[in-house]
Amino acid sequence: MANIQVNKEAHPFDKTRLEALLNRRFFYAPAFEIYGGVAGLYDYGPPGSSLQSNIIAEWRKHFIVEEHMLEVDTTVMTPAPVFETSGHVARFADWMVKDLKTGEVLRADHLVKNVLEARLAGDKEARGQAAAPPKEDDKKKKKKDKAKAIAVKLADEVVTEYETILAQLDNYSGPELGELCKKYAIRNPDSDNEVSEPQQFNLMFASSIGPTGQHPGFLRPETAQGHFLNFSRLLEFNNGRIPFASAQIGRSFRNEISPRAGLLRVREFTMAEIEHFVDPEDKRHDRFSEVRDVELDLLDRHTQVAGSAKVTRMTIGEAVDKGIVANETLGYFVARIHQFLLKIGINPTRLRFRQHMANEMAHYATDCWDAEIQNSYGWTECVGCADRAAYDLTVHSAKTGHPLIVRQALKEPIVTEKLTAEFNKKTFGKTFGKDSAAIQTIIGGMDEALLAKLQGELAQGATTVTSSDGREFKLTPDLLTIEKKTFKQSIREFTPNVIEPSFGLGRILYALLEHSFYCREQDVERGVLSLPALVAPTKVLIVPLSAKPEFEPLVKDVSAKLRKAGIFSRVDDSNTSIGKRYARNDELGTPYGLTLDFASVQKGTMTLRERDTTGQLIGQVEEVIATVIELVNGTIDWAEACNRLPAYDGVQAVE
Incomplete structure (x- = not known):
């Protein structure tokens, strides 16, 4: 198979x-x-x-x-x-607009998107272009919000403008969205009323x-x-x-x-x-x-x-x-x-x-x-x-004073030389008094070039520095010296990215459900969820053909072996037909089914059904269990299972 x-x-x-x-x-x-x-x-x-x-x-x-x-x-x-x-209190927000008559609140970018897309759909219809048939949910939505794709042909340049806007819609600011609403007469599709200027909503x-x-x-x-x-x-x-x-x-x-x-x-x-x-x-x-x-x-x-x-x-x-x-x-x-x-x-x-x-x-x-x-x-x-x-x-460290940094020992120390100012604290304090700290801050903030300039001026006898309020302070070599010193750095400190x-x-779950869903041509009323075994809610359905007592030990044995293997299974022993039992579990995305019939009781055989192909294989109970465990765990695929077990020809044992 x-x-x-x-x-x-x-x-x-x-x-x-x-x-x-x-x-x-x-x-x-x-x-x-x-x-x-x-x-x-x-x-x-x-x-x-x-x-x-x-x-x-x-x-x-x-x-x-x-x-x-x-x-x-x-x-x-x-x-x-x-x-x-x-920054969330200030910035974690979307732009909203209000219907000026009803007060209904709408998200601004979604309003622009829905209205322009409806107009483009109407343009395609007016031009007689092949467009995807409307989805059922679209029909319901259009009935609700009246954003119908009315067949109106747009000028070519307008179509281009709309498509360009939609391609970069996420890049518009709130005021820009407001301008779009004005320029293109975008109204609330539910009421055809004008909307307010966009406002931020946290x-x-x-x-x-x-x-x-x-x-x-x-x-x-x-x-x-x-x-x-x-x-x-x-x-x-x-x-x-x-x-x-x-x-x-x-x-x-x-x-x-x-x-x-x-x-x-x-x-x-x-x-x-x-x-x-x-x-x-x-x-x-x-x-x-x-x-x-x-x-x-x-x-x-x-x-x-x-x-x-x-x-x-x-x-x-x-x-x-x-x-x-x-x-x-x-x-x-x-x-x-x-x-x-x-x-x-x-x-x-x-x-x-x-x-x-x-x-x-x-x-x-x-x-x-x-x-x-x-x-x-x-x-x-x-x-x-x-x-x-x-x-x-960075911001949490600055706010709390707690250093959120990495201290990393360097394999080889970094040796650097740089000019450093040394103050004669006793003389400096007596000379400048309460201005001492301010002067030291000025000099401490100087880069290498400014310190070199200061060093040269001190060598000539004196220099001056100016405070932020314009006051000048005269400095002499007895107050401070500027010399080149060697520094050895063994630890690197940094804030990680x-x-x-x-x-x-x-x-993700919803998108997966949509991607997995389909209907069989022969049974369009019942859908199938083609979920991978990896994520399917139930991995294996156990279907005993009869509720007679002789089936109970075998059902319990198969269930126990799957449970021991860590595989979640369910038993459906209702009195409905086997086809209906499989169909309603196909809706749940169950990938594999095990059928126990009278041959299972008499000969120890069991059939294995795959959800999407509806193909069935048959083998000894132990062999089938081993195969389904590998299928669920992903170590083999259905093609390999078909090579291991013969196809089931539909002939069942009778009581």
């Missing part, structure tokens, strides 16, 4: 059926639903929780285990001074700590600050050596302006973040050679500013060599992110890495690339990978 690959392109994506499946099988659902719900808050059900847990488990293996990272778990509640120092949830609220605080919008505040302890744990990385998986909170895109824009979500601390003078990575040849689709900032969204396919090694990606360590993590996303099942043709443009760059970043995954909502940022430089450690990969797990 060949290893048949399912052609999902032959089965058009149906968003309505996917949403119905996810809701019916309780992957996730709106939180507090029986109370009317709150936008942007979701609860995960059993399959959704298991899927997320499996993604996290693989994330831990792929990053924490393979990269020897230090895992931390820091608090969600954070005192206000931390985020005041980090996305953090404010709170207070203590019974009287004496300590203002915030729910963290990211997990990063916990790493930085614990840097000294982490460095000590790592025996004072860098580079090293810390990692954390936990909840974050953002008070989104208008959360409307399911799991893609929520107010409470799980993040997985890495802070890789590196020497600012050496951002090479020891393992970069392992990923140098990984090919990626890159959308750099220059292409976007030019008004294009065309990606360039190149290896990460070439991107770093050409300076497109800032350094090896940043490039290494971009490649590792790519490998992780493909491993868990993201479609590589719908994955790209987009570089941040100047205006959208976070206040702390020197370079940043987003892993964007295409789905029914468009290209969505799911992972950010930023070079945060030394910003965070930080490379930060940051994963939005909910977004």
Whole structure:
């Protein structure tokens, strides 16, 4: 039997059926639903929780285990001074506009994007151009917000303007978004009303700590600050050596302006973040050679500013060599992110890495690339990978006085010679009194050239220095001398830079569900989730053909052996047909099924079914169990299983 690959392109994506499946099988659902719900808050059900847990488990293996990272778990509640120092209180905001009549609040960049895209779609329709048929979710959305693609032909130059704006939309400031709304008459599509000038809205949830609220605080919008505040302890744990990385998986909170895109824009979500601390003078990575040849689709900032969204396919090694990606360590993590996303099942043709443009760059970043995954909502940022430089450690050190630095013993001491001023403290103090400290500060701030000039003037008998308020002070050789001294430096002190990969797990999970979903031609009413066994909530379905007592020992034995191998399985012994039992577990993404029939009881045989091909193999129970364990663990694929076990011809033993 060949290893048949399912052609999902032959089965058009149906968003309505996917949403119905996810809701019916309780992957996730709106939180507090029986109370009317709150936008942007979701609860995960059993399959959704298991899927997320499996993604996290693989994330831990792929990053924490393979990269020897230090895992931390820091608090969600954070005192206000931390985020005041980090810049989040001042800068962690989005631009919003209000409907001038209804007061409805809209995110400014999303409003511009939705309206211009609808106009471009209407232009294509008017020109009779072949366009992708509207998705079911688009139809529902258009009915709701009236942003319909009305067939109106636009002037060619207007089409070009719209496409250029959309290509660099993330680069616009709030006032610039306001100008776009005016210039292109962009209104609230729900009401056709004009909107206000954009205003900044801070996305953090404010709170207070203590019974009287004496300590203002915030729910963290990211997990990063916990790493930085614990840097000294982490460095000590790592025996004072860098580079090293810390990692954390936990909840974050953002008070989104208008959360409307399911799991893609929520107010409470799980993040997985890495802070890789590196020497600012050496951002090479020891393992970069392992990923140098990984090919990626890159959308750099220059292409976007030019008004294009065309990606360039190149290896990460070439991107770093050409300076497109800032350094090896940043490039290494971009490649590792790519490998992780493909491993868990993201479609590589719908994955790209987009570089941040100047205006959208976070206040702390020197370079940043987003892993964007295409789905029914468009290209969505799911992972950010930023070079945060030394910003965070520097500002927290300055605020608290705690040195967040690395002290590194030099292999060879650095010997330097430099001019140094030596003051005759007794005479100097008597001569200048309370001005002594100010004069010493002036001289202490001089560079080598100024000290050399001062030295020459003292050799002639006297010199003068001038204070900031214009007063002059005469200096003579009996008050100070300037001589060249030798200094030996055995310790180098520096503030490390930080490379930060940051994963939005909910977004990744949702994109994976879309990429995995399809409907079979012969049963379009039931969907299939083609999830890799690596992350599938249930790995194996056990299907006894009969509920008779003689099946129980065999079912228990198969279940126990899978459980011992660490493989999560479920038994479906309901009285529905075997076809329906398989179909409803295909909806859950279960990759393999084991059928126990009367031949299993009599002859010790068992069939193995693969979800996507629906192909079946048969063999002795022990042999089939060994094969399915290897399939789930990824040590063999379905083609190899087909070589090991004969195809099942459909002939079953009868009672």
